[in-house]
Amino acid sequence: DKIVSFTNSRLQGKGRTLVYFDSDVKMCLDVATKMTVCEEDASYPTELPLLPEVKDAAAVSGACMISMVVAVNVAGEVTEPTIGPGVTKKLCNLKVATGNEGMSAAFWEPMASQMAQASVGEVFRLDWMTLVPEGNGMFKISSAAHSTSRLQTGDAADSVRSALATDVESMSATYGRSRAEKLKELFTQGSLSTLDHIQRLNAQEGGYAAKCIMIPAVFVKDIRGMSVENSLATSYLGCTQCKKQLPDSMHCETHGVNNGKKVYGAQILFADPCHKLEVAVWEDCLKAMCQEFGVDDMDDESALPNLLVALRAQEMCIRASLGINKSGTSMYLDVFDVRPQVNDAGAQAIFKHLPNDTFVGAPGIVPACCKLFASNSLGQTVVTVDALEHVVDSIHLVCKTTDKPKMEVLPDIDGINVKLTAQCMKCNCRLNGALQVAHRRIIPEAEAQIFAKSYKYQAEQFVMHMKIPRSQEMSKERTTDIEELCLSQRTPKRLKIAHTLDGDAL
Ligand SMILES: [Zn+2]
Ligand SMILES: [Zn+2]
Ligand SMILES: [Zn+2]
Incomplete structure (x- = not known):
């Protein structure tokens, strides 16, 4: 495998507007396209900069990929909703938060089982999650094929945990209101x-x-x-x-x-x-x-x-x-x-x-x-x-x-x-x-x-x-x-x- 850089080329859309690392993409090349072979570069970033706090999601206007370090504030279990005719998929709904703002997080298969083990107060680094605007200034996050979740320990995790408010306000649409x-x-x-x-x-x-x-x-x-x-x-x-x-x-x-x-x-x-x-x-x-x-x-x-x-x-x-x-x-x-x-x-x-x-x-x-x-x-x-x-x-x-x-x-x-x-x-x-x-x-x-x-x-x-x-x-x-x-x-x-x-x- 070689690492190459393209100029004057176009990504072929597959009905999606989000591009992941580690996923196949189709490129459209033409006579003006320049392709350069690059040297291996260990410092090339493969992670997104972290969203500082959950509340900062409010600055986002459309669905996008996001990485964040959050504490679990409501645990969940695995369910298996029907997602199409005769098709079910494992899902674990949690609530995650930093400070005094939280949001709903949907972890689909293959992350569902892992996240169902998470207990309240545990801190995770979530990468390549989709941030979904729900309208009226509300948001939730949902896992996609390339999302990852890593349990955090040590000082960084402790500081997220200790900054967590006792009454976390949810930025997500709520279901089951009275x-x-x-x-x-x-x-x-x-x-x-x-x-x-x-x-x-x-x-x-x-x-x-x-x-x-x-x-x-x-x-x-x-x-x-x-x-x-x-x-x-x-x-x-x-x-x-x-x-x-x-x-x-x-x-x-x-x-x-x-x-x-x-x-x-x-x-x-x-x-x-x-x-x-x-x-x-x-x-x-x-x-x-x-x-x-x-x-x-x-x-x-x-x-x-x-x-x-x-x-x-x-x-x-x-x-x-x-x-x-x-x-x-x-x-x-x-x-x-x-x-x-x-x-x-x-x-x-x-x-x-x-x-x-x-x-x-x-x-x-x-x-x-x-x-x-x-x-x-x-x-x-x-x-x-x-x-x-x-x-x-x-x-x-x-x-x-x-x-x-x-x-x-x-x-x-x-x-x-x-x-x-x-x-x-x-x-x-x-x-x-x-x-x-x-x-x-x-x-x-x-x-x-x-x-x-x-x-x-x-x-x-x-x-x-x-x-x-x-x-x-x-x-x-x-x-x-x-x-x-x-x-x-x-x-x-x-x-x-x-x-x-x-x-x-x-
Ligand atoms: Zn049932
Ligand atoms: Zn009349
Ligand atoms: Zn009449």
Whole structure:
């Protein structure tokens, strides 16, 4: 082997921007390339200069290779997450620190087993680790193929250990925060299509770091339990590590035999004006929903059906946190709050047409004035504006009854025929003709005005939404529009609705 130096040559990219020592690289040479054979040079550096302190990572703007001497402040054990279809890889998650700042460190195979032996207070020199920015000024480190870790002893190790604060602050995104903490977070307002798009993103290339999103004007269409045997059950026995339901053998494919734990959760099918999406809702949120909607015994088989009845025809706001999962392999989505959109204290948020919401998706439940909806030749419910026609799941209509309803039981049809006169709260016209009402709810007198305002506003916004072409298929790539959407954030405080779009102060 000879050591050579190249001038006027180019490294052939392999989709990577980081180059390691001791790794094969492809060079592009041309007539202008000069190659010089060099003498053996023992002083040629093969180590990176050390990052002085963990906190200095904050000065870094993109992913890069890094070397640092750190103390372990939270030990870890080997897990084996799934990193692709049918592929698992050993991983050990630790926390490392210097001074009063620390960060999460992911050590993959072949370092996982070695680092799982590390105990709190031990000092390591880590070389060729990848420093990964997680957004919002947060960072973590992750091992790569050429990373090394060497236990440090003696004075240097002692000084790192003694400089370690007792309350180390983490520079890394945290997982498993409490619901109370999440409820205080700033959020971006989006739609179910935004959420659907984000959860499909390729975490390695296009993932978003920890974000919180609120989606207004959402109806609950269906709720089912997650237990394989019983779709009415609110809980199942899951693996203590990955929550997957354990079979009778109590053997998790990934984590082996364990005693399991009771996992509460449900799959909820949500529909907003633009999209339908089924997502998992876990223990804390499901419990809070049961409490808010008067379902007392969560363990009873009537809990989910009763919750569904209580939620029907109620416009909700849902809040979810999302980001790249702990192992960096996909996006996680955590719906942590589902509560009424409007109450007498104001609106949490209301449906607003988003110019970046151009995804093609399942039709949603649409706030529309009595004049805009009809049935098409296929019997589908459609909203029409000028020459535009939009197939919807169903219509959300707010109206005021003007006399006592007359009821009549129909002979061969499931349901009853109710005759009433009512006034559309958007256009004030009397409703004409027959409607098939799927679900209805009586709005309390105290909330009637704010409901009428939000309905009127949302119906106007949906007309705007209809006028933009929906063309984009959901993809695994980021879009700059969604990126921009995520930049605007607000605090979780109920808003008073002052004016509708046309300036009417109802
Ligand atoms: Zn498991
Ligand atoms: Zn109307
Ligand atoms: Zn009208």
